[in-house]
Amino acid sequence: MITTAKRLDTIEEYYFSSKLREVRQLAAEGKPIINMGIGSPDLLPSQAVVDAVSLAMSDPNAHQYQSYQGLPELREGIANFYKKNYNVALIPAVEILPLMGSKEGIMHISLAFLNEGDHVLIPNPGYPTYTSVTNLVGAIPVFYNLTEHTNWEPDFEALEKLDLSKVKIMWIGYPHMPTGARGSLELFSKLVAFAKKHHILLVNDNPYSFVLNDNPISLLQVDGAKDVALELNSLSKTFNMAGWRVGMVLGNATCIDAVLKVKSNMDSGMFFGIQKGAIEALKSETSWFEEMNVIYKKRRVLTEQLAEKLGCKVYKEGVGLFVWAKLPKGITSAEKFIDEILHEKSIFITPGTIFGSNGEGYVRFALCVKEEKIDEAISRCT
Numbered sequence: 515m516i517t518t519a520k521r522l523d524t525i526e527e528y529y530f531s532s533k534l535r536e537v538r539q540l541a542a543e544g545k546p547i548i549n550m551g552i553g554s555p556d557l558l559p560s561q562a563v564v565d566a567v568s569l570a571m572s573d574p575n576a577h578q579y580q581s582y583q584g585l586p587e588l589r590e591g592i593a594n595f596y597k598k599n600y601n602v603a604l605i606p607a608v609e610i611l612p613l614m615g616s617k618e619g620i621m622h623i624s625l626a627f628l629n630e631g632d633h634v635l636i637p638n639p640g641y642p643t644y645t646s647v648t649n650l651v652g653a654i655p656v657f658y659n660l661t662e663h664t665n666w667e668p669d670f671e672a673l674e675k676l677d678l679s680k681v682k683i684m685w686i687g688y689p690h691m692p693t694g695a696r697g698s699l700e701l702f703s704k705l706v707a708f709a710k711k712h713h714i715l716l717v718n719d720n721p722y723s724f725v726l727n728d729n730p731i732s733l734l735q736v737d738g739a740k741d742v743a744l745e746l747n748s749l750s751k752t753f754n755m756a757g758w759r760v761g762m763v764l765g766n767a768t769c770i771d772a773v774l775k776v777k778s779n780m781d782s783g784m785f786f787g788i789q790k791g792a793i794e795a796l797k798s799e800t801s802w803f804e805e806m807n808v809i810y811k812k813r814r815v816l817t818e819q820l821a822e823k824l825g826c827k828v829y830k831e832g833v834g835l836f837v838w839a840k841l842p843k844g845i846t847s848a849e850k851f852i853d854e855i856l857h858e859k860s861i862f863i864t865p866g867t868i869f870g871s872n873g874e875g876y877v878r879f880a881l882c883v884k885e886e887k888i889d890e891a892i893s894r895c896t
C-alpha cells in the first residue's frame with residue numbers, strides 16, 4: 515500500500531464532491547431532486563461571449579501555450595472593468611494576474627506567502643477552501659467570528675485580543691458567502707488599517723458583487739489598500755461562466771509577482787479561446803447585470819417564500835447568489851434538517867455547518883434554480 519502524504523490527513527473531500535454523489539444517487543433512483551445546493555449559475559453567458567470563443571478557434575495562435583500572465587488584451591479588459599465598475603485604477607502589466615477561477619488563487623496566494631506554522635485569519639462562517647488550503651500548506655487556521663449580532667462583520671475588539679504575532683494572511687469576502695452580508699467601504703477601511711497595523715496580507719474574495727447588489731464595491735477602493743491587500747474576482751457568477759474557469763487576482767504589484775512565481779510553475783497559460791470569451795464578457799454593458807438581476811430577484815422572492823414555508827427566518831439584507839436563513843426555533847442541527855428535507859421532499863439545500871461552526875443553525879439556498887422549480891419546491895412544502 516502506498517501511503518498518502520500527511521497533509522491529506524488535514525483535509526476531507528470537499529463537501530459538495532461527496533454530498534452531490536448522494537444527491538445524484540437519489541436522482542438515479544428516480545427521486546425528483548431539486549438541487550438548491552451549489553452556486554453554479556444555470557443562466558447562459560451572452561451570445562457575444564460564445565461567438566468570441568467560436569471565432570477564436572480558427573486563430574492560428576489558438577492552440578499554442580499561452581502567456582503565463584494572460585493576453586495583454588485580457589489584462590487591459592480587466593483594468594477597464596475595474597475602472598468602470600469600481601472606479602479602481604490598476605496597472606495591467608503588474609497589478610493584474612488572470613487566474614483559472616479565483617479558487618486556484620487561494621492556493622497560489624497561500625503557497626506564495628505561508629510557511630509551515632504561520633497563522634491565517636479565516637472567517638467563520640466562510641468559504642471552506644480558505645481552511646483546507648491553509649491546512650494543506652501546513653499553516654494554522656485561526657477562525658474569527660462572524661455572527662448576526664455584528665451583521666456578519668468582524669468584531670475588531672475581539673480581533674485585537676487575538677495573538678496576531680504569527681498571522682500572515684487574513685481572508686475576507688464581501689459580499690459575504692454564505693450569508694450575503696454586503697460589507698461597506700467603511701468596513702474595508704477599518705480592515706486595511708488593521709492589516710497595516712499588524713503587517714498582515716489582507717485578501718478580499720469578491721466574486722458576488724454584481725449579483726442582486728446595487729452598489730458593487732472593491733477593497734481596492736480604499737486609500738492605501740494596495741500597500742497590504744489583494745483582491746480575488748471571478749467571471750463565474752458575474753457572467754455565468756463558472757465552468758470556464760476565469761478569475762483574477764489584483765492589487766499589490768510585489769505580491770502579484772510572488773503569486774506569478776508560483777502560478778507559472780503550475781500551469782502553462784489559459785486556453786486562448788477562453789481568454790477571448792472573457793475579454794468579450796468584461797466589455798458587457800450595465801444592462802447585462804440588470805437583465806440577470808431581474809431573473810435573480812424573482813428567484814429570490816420565491817426562495818424566501820420556500821424558506822419561510824420550511825419555518826426558517828430569512829436574512830433579508832443579503833445580496834449575492836444565495837438566501838441565508840435561520841432554522842426554525844427548536845431545531846438545532848442544520849445537517850439533520852437538510853437531510854430530512856432531502857429525503858422527504860427531494861429538495862437539496864446546504865447546511866450552514868459546512869462553512870464553519872457559526873453556520874450551525876442556518877441553511878443556504880442557491881438561486882441557480884428556475885422559477886418553475888422553486889414553485890414546485892414550494893408546493894412540496896404545503
Ligand SMILES: Cc1ncc(COP(=O)(O)O)c(C=O)c1O
Nearest residue numbers: 615616617641691719748750761
Ligand atoms: C466565496 C467564494 N470564493 C471563491 C469561489 C470560487 O469561484 P471561482 O469559480 O472563481 O473559482 C467561490 C465559488 O463558489 C466562492 O463562493
